[in-house]
Amino acid sequence: MKNNQITVIITTYKSENKIIKCLESIDDIYKVIVVENSNNRSLKIKIEKKFTNVECILSEKNLGYAKGNNLGLSKVKTPYALIINPDAVLQKDTIKNFFYIIRKIEKFAIIGPAIQDERKSENNFKKITEVNSVKGFAMFLNIKEFNKIGFFDENFFIYLEEIDLCRRLIKHQKKIYVVPSIIINHQGGSSHEKAYNYEMELSRNWHWMWSTFYYLKKYNGFFIALILVFKKLLSSTIKYVTYFLIFNKKKKLIYKFRLLGLINSIIGKPSWYRPFEIN
Numbered sequence: 001m002k003n004n005q006i007t008v009i010i011t012t013y014k015s016e017n018k019i020i021k022c023l024e025s026i027d028d029i030y031k032v033i034v035v036e037n038s039n040n041r042s043l044k045i046k047i048e049k050k051f052t053n054v055e056c057i058l059s060e061k062n063l064g065y066a067k068g069n070n071l072g073l074s075k076v077k078t079p080y081a082l083i084i085n086p087d088a089v090l091q092k093d094t095i096k097n098f099f100y101i102i103r104k105i106e107k108f109a110i111i112g113p114a115i116q117d118e119r120k121s122e123n124n125f126k127k128i129t130e131v132n133s134v135k136g137f138a139m140f141l142n143i144k145e146f147n148k149i150g151f152f153d154e155n156f157f158i159y160l161e162e163i164d165l166c167r168r169l170i171k172h173q174k175k176i177y178v179v180p181s182i183i184i185n186h187q188g189g190s191s192h193e194k195a196y197n198y199e200m201e202l203s204r205n206w207h208w209m210w211s212t213f214y215y216l217k218k219y220n221g222f223f224i225a226l227i228l229v230f231k232k233l234l235s236s237t238i239k240y241v242t243y244f245l246i247f248n249k250k251k252k253l254i255y256k257f258r259l260l261g262l263i264n265s266i267i268g269k270p271s272w273y274r275p276f277e278i279n
Helices: 016-024 041-050 064-073 094-101 161-171 194-220 222-245 249-266
Strands: 003-012 030-036 054-058 080-084 088-090 110-117 138-142 176-186
Touching: 003 016, 003 064, 003 094, 016 030, 016 041, 016 088, 030 041, 030 064, 041 054, 064 080, 080 094, 094 110, 094 176, 138 176, 161 176, 161 194, 194 222, 194 249, 222 249
Parallel strands: 003 030, 003 080, 030 054, 110 176
Antiparallel strands: 080 138, 088 176, 110 138
């Protein structure tokens, strides 16, 4: 029997092999929406043929994590949603434990699992704990709690969008919890395929710096944000010049992208960079 209480949302980008393992860990009684940002039609066909409970939406362009999740959430008709990364794997009782827990804590906006990372396997929490934010790789959402607040700020392409969302929820006296009995295994930093590692490393550096300044400016104003990122600006400049002088092309490019992401954010440009779309 299909479950009409929760929908799983997975936003992906060049995660062909990772997403299959993730989907295999989700019981087929649950509706799953995959937002595929690489517009890979063959992957859509493969996924929907193998998993009858999955709808794969192809975006016309790379929307990023915030906008991709919002697109998926706009299709949700259930009272709850689970947002997970494509490199996350559910345990057998993950979603069942969620429904068990919400009998105890009915009024919540987000519930996160205890952090289960292959690089850090211990639980960070031993009991149900109210927190100010959760990790973005896995979040159970109580949809009605977002009616006035909205979901992710789409100015973020990737990074800090979940911290921003949690901050807005806390401002409106919404509740966020971490629950150790809800376990989701997460590889961390590997939602794409290895062949794309360097290009994605450049993208990560660009967007991390862009998002950092945007987030700081959003809550502190332009000048305080500028003061707060000055050390990052100076450090990236020094490292870029150093690697330029010693002809280390890969490192030079990484710090060039860090600088460009930060500068673009400082001068007010949107988070425009997309991996694989420019040289």
